[in-house]
Amino acid sequence: MKRILTLGIVLLTVNSLLPAQEITFSETKFNWGTVREQDGNVSHDFRFVNTGDKPLTIKNIITGCGCTSSEWTEKAYQPGEEGIIRLVYHPQGRTENDINLVAEIYTNRAAKGVVTLEMAGEIKREAPSYSSRYNPANGKRSQSPTYIPQDEYEQILERIREELYAKTTTQQADRATEKLLRSMLPEGKWSDLDYACFFRTNWEPVEHLKRLVTIAASYTDKQSRYYGNEVLYNAIRDALQYWVKQDPTCFNWWYNQISVPQTQASLLALMDAGQKKLPSEIRMPILKAMGERSDPRKWTGANKMDIAIHHLIRGCLLKNDSIVRVNADEIFYPVQIVANEGIQEDLSYHQHGPQLYIGGYGTVFVDNIVRMGNILNGTKYAMNPEKLTLFSNFIRNTYFNVFRSRYLDFSVTGRGVSRKGTLDYGDCAALFRNLQALDAKHAGEYADIARRFLTQEASYQRSDKNTMYHCSDYMLHNRQNYDFSVRTSSTRTNKTESGNGENLYGTYMSDGATNIRVNGNEYADIFPVWEWDRIPGTTLPAGEKRNPIDWGSKGTCTFTGGVSDGKYGVMTFKMDDYGVKAQKSWFMFDNEVVCLGSGIGSNVPTDIVTTVNQCHLDGNVWINTGKALRQATQGEFAFEQAPQWIWHDSIAYLFPQGNNIKLKMDRQKGNWAKINFNYPATEISMPIFNLVINHGQSPRNASYAYIVVPGINHPEKMKTYSCRHLKIERNDTEIQAVNNRKSGILQIVFFKPGTFDNEEIKVKALKPCVVQIKKSKGKVTDMQIADPQNQEKLKPGVDVIIL
Incomplete structure (x- = not known):
């Protein structure tokens, strides 16, 4: 039975100040209430009017999953003309109990933005009845013969099977197989999968193949109670x-x-060891499709490897040396320094153009190399020693350093930041086992990192280092007690991308974003409730901005970068975007990071805000106003006079400059669908610590200064802490400089040629640059120089002179 629900529309009046095209709905949200599965499809009509003065067309409607379809009339709607968009929900065979769906409406409206329609409700189901066609009790277990691989093809396939079996216990796999067989329909499909699904992510049909891999594992694993059971074979x-x-x-x-094809490769590798082989009329069309639908030679980086892996397995199944050899070479080909996508000369990782992707695609790269490096180890297709050395260097000196405990830095994972659980990598036990086997020379180091992942002892065997990734506009500051990073973008690099409906509001993630982590989980799954115009470290106009371009765009900055001696560093970012100008720098020492901003101006008629941090609210917050120390309660605070410091979750924030500080500690609401179209719009809320500096509307030459002191595990320790060894020497539009007398380090950013003189040292820069000078016993022992414009290699004594 089809049920159609409609609401009346308020007639809208067109006036002389209309935009060219505009679509206005009488409602954008609808709740069906309770929907009975057995009643069939339900639909709702969303009524709209073209309130512009030119014809309006609907280009496309993307629904939140394959369970939802849309209907509309393809025509040009004249000014003032009404129309209907019908959204239909198909409840049959679904597994969800609640309906929280989103549809995006793409039109030619002048504002260019996407209009979102939301639907909610709950489903009432009847208990399903299953066919007994695939009841495993109707079959019996076969005897387990002794198997010895006869050649390297069979050896490789056996290792792939062992890897698949190890993903879960035999008992768990058998229970999953029983459940899948009970729910399989006689025609060999599952009723809860939408095989006509067209969605670009979370595509349901592939789950059909993944389920068959589970059943095939039980059928071919000699430890399984269903080994060789003919009912399982028939189902597959x-x-x-x-x-x-x-x-x-x-x-x-x-x-x-x-x-x-990767899932098909796993499935065929399993069935190759089965008591009964798949008939050629099934096996060969799959192998043929695997061979024809992709070519790794046309791709780069992680995508190249992913494609080559299933071709290599196909070659082993066919016992074709040429296919295996070519694709083994393709798998390991990305283990080299490149100028495009892959490992960069500074050991950062790029994908989708010059875009930082140490997590996300970088993780795929790491997982594939470790996996296939072990599977092919000892065969004629193994990775060569030179590539293993480079890979070891990358994974030990870059990849694992972007983790704090088991949690990833959010600024290196690209559009994946909008996926649930994206920062928490778990214990990665299999990865570390395989790494210790593949790169035995560094097994002890991997064991220490594995302990940090497993026990979440974030400081265990953590070394102090600072790295400037000049190819990626990214600085990473690792300390035993904390990690701090800065992510910017320039005309040389891409901003963080959106695409496939993901990371819809990550517009500002490459504009000076900072990660401040002590425990590691400070930002885990915070993103659906984040205020995306308050990304930590950024200086931005108030108001969230939807990512305007899919798949990334180049930055606008020509002056960003930093200098590092491997332990300390300073990074700068001369921002001119979104109607805001700001000169921002971060000075990184042992126990503190000094954050300076100058020349802040805007022609945007809204508040300009520098965000100190926006993270999970975890425990108490203490505020020292200089007159009193008090514990803050939930709510919002605006300080007429800046507090001396605010402490929260083992981090102290000091304010040496009298800025307009605002603190918000409350539950923030949001939903995953807002930032990732592939999730439901179920509302969630979390308590959030939200600390900002408000520069007001249309500021002129505003500035800020704050000091981050991580690793202070109790506010009482602030009584004995002193930052007198730190001196902010200058913070203006020509020079920003901080002197750390305890470490003997002076860091200077010259935004233009000039001279720095603090009566202790006089430094002349003939070109814009970033300088770090180290002194011992009154003498200069080291000087590091960098050009943030990345145009030339500057020389001490030539481009920068100590007078």
Whole structure:
């Protein structure tokens, strides 16, 4: 039975100040209440009017999952003309109990933004009844023969099978297989999967193949109670026949060329060890499709490797040396320094152009190399020693350093920041086991890192270092007690991308974003409730801004970068974007990071805000006003006079300059669908610590200064802490400089040629640059110089002179 629900629309009046095209809805949210599965589809009509003065067209409607479809009339709606968009929900065979769906409406409206429609409700179901066609009790277990691989192809396939078996216990795999067989329909499919799903992420049909991998593992694992059970074989055969007949394809190339063939490769590798082989009329069309639908030679970085892996498995199944050799070379090809996508000369990692992706695609790269390095180890297709040395250097000196405990730096994971659980990598036990086998020379170091992941002892065997990744506009400051990073972008690098409906509001993530981490989990899954115009470290106009371009765009800054001696560093960012100008620098020492901003100006008629931090509210907050020390309660605070310091979650924030400080400690609300179209719009809330400096509307030559002191595990310790060894020497539009007398380090940013003189040392810069000078017993022992414009290599005594 089809149920259609409609609401009346308020008639809208067109006046002379209309935009060119505009779509106005009478409502953008609707709740169906309780929907009974057995009643079939339900729909709702969202009514709209073209309130512009030119014709309006609807270009496309993207719904939140394959369970939802849309209907509309493809025509030009004249000014004042009404229309209807019908959204239909299909409850049959679904697994969710609550409806929280989003549809995005793409039109030619002058504002260019996407209009979002939301639907909610709950589903009432009847208990399903399953066919007994695939009841494993109707079959029996076979005897387990002794198996010895006869060649390297079989050895590689056996290692792949062992890897698949190790992903779960045999008992867990068997229980999952029983559940899947009970719910499989006689035609070899599952009713809860939408095989016509067209969504670009979370594409449901591939789950069909993943379920078959689970069943095939039980069928071929000699430890399984279902080893050789013919009922399992029949289920796999029938389900593959159904797949071959349907041949589902996705609008997202990644599923067609990577996810589906990789899953098919795993499935065929398992079935190659089965008591009964798949018939050629099933096996060969799958192998043929795997061979035809992708070519790793056309791709770079992680994508190249992903594609090559399933081709290599295909070659082993066919016992074709040429296919295996070519694709083994393709798998290890990205283990080299490149100028495009992959490992950069500074050991950062790029994907999708010059875009920082140490997490995300970088993680895929690491996982693939470790996995295939072990699978091919000892064969003629193994990775060569030179590549292993480079990979070891990358993973030990870059990859694991962006983690604090088991949690990733949010600024290196690209659009994946909008995915649930994206920062928490778990214990990665299998990864570390394989690394210790692959790179035995550094097994002890991997064991220490593995302990940090497993026990979440963030400081265990953590070394102090500072790295400037000049290829990626990223500085990482590692300390035993904390980690701090800065991410910017320039005309040389891409900003953090959106795409496939992900990271919809990450516009500002490459504009001076800072990660301040002591425990590691300060930002874990915070993103649906984040205020995206208050990303830590940034100076921005108030108001969230949706990412305007998919797949990344170049930055606008020509002056960003830093200098590092491997232990200390300073980074700068001369921002001119979104109607805001600001000169921002971060001075990184042992126990403190000094953050300076100058020349802040704006032609935007809204508040300009520098965010000190926006993280999970964890425990008490203490405020020292200089007159009193008090514990803050939940709520919002505006300080007429800046407090001396604010302490929260083992981090102290000091304010040596009398800025307009605002603190908010309260539950912030949001939903995953807002930032990632592939999630439901279920509202969630979290307590958030939100600390900012408000420069007011249209500021002129404003500035700020704050000092971050991580690792202060109790506010009482602030009684004995002193920052007198730190002196902010200058903070203006020509020079920003901080002197750390305890460490004997002077860090200077010259925004233009000039001279710095503090009566202790006189430094003349003939070109704009960043300088770090180290002194011992009154003498200069080291000087580091860098050009933030990345145009030339500057020389001490030539471009920068100590007078």
